Amino acid sequence: IFTENNTSYLIGANGTLIKSTNNGISYFLMENNITENFESFHFVNQNTGFIGTDNGIIYKTTNGGNNFNGTYLGFPDKIISIKFSGNQNGFALMKFESFKTRIFKTSDSGSNWSLCFDVPDSIIIFSISIASINDIYAAGENINDRSRLFRSTNAGVNWDLVQTPAYGSLVGTHFINQQTGFISQFRFGRKLYKTSNSGTSWDSVGNFAPENLSFLNSQTGYAYGYYTN
Numbered sequence: 001i002f003t004e005n006n007t008s009y010l011i012g013a014n015g016t017l018i019k020s021t022n023n024g025i026s027y028f029l030m031e032n033n034i035t036e037n038f039e040s041f042h043f044v045n046q047n048t049g050f051i052g053t054d055n056g057i058i059y060k061t062t063n064g065g066n067n068f069n070g071t072y073l074g075f076p077d078k079i080i081s082i083k084f085s086g087n088q089n090g091f092a093l094m095k096f097e098s099f100k101t102r103i104f105k106t107s108d109s110g111s112n113w114s115l116c117f118d119v120p121d122s123i124i125i126f127s128i129s130i131a132s133i134n135d136i137y138a139a140g141e142n143i144n145d146r147s148r149l150f151r152s153t154n155a156g157v158n159w160d161l162v163q164t165p166a167y168g169s170l171v172g173t174h175f176i177n178q179q180t181g182f183i184s185q186f187r188f189g190r191k192l193y194k195t196s197n198s199g200t201s202w203d204s205v206g207n208f209a210p211e212n213l214s215f216l217n218s219q220t221g222y223a224y225g226y227y228t229n
Contacts, residue, residue: 052079141169
């Protein structure tokens, strides 16, 4: 993931953290004593970042990966996604085996995390996205491979099901802002849907299903890890 000032990071197994300070031209290994496998990460700037492990720990650094402090979330499972809105408010998605996911929240820059959505066992979440400080989306499927999209409009306190035209499971979701966002249908035909009114209506914009979307601005974005028909 790239941050400002040409700094970027890569993660891997057994606490591997690789850093570049020249826009990805060269990388060097950041030494640490962490033995867990890194599964996900999010840097809010070039120095402050969060890394999720395969055993329920989120590590935080405030000095570009030189030192870390870990917080155990209470379950020894994989943290597959971490997203932040600003420096203080963040969400983490945890996955256990095939059909159990949980969403955690922090409001103090990762000092404390609390469970905010214990997803029903018949539903699995694959992706989370922060549209605004209060609007959070979680995309996935139910046990019959049918799409499920949830939205919280009060920063994770309550979650409601959002109706979409997607039929098969949703492998990804990404919101650029409070109004504009995307969902990726993976099963029963690949489709990418877009909303411009906070999920009230959706339009099909492509026959592929990206797991991840990243936008430089409101007009320019990149899709990666995607499936095509």
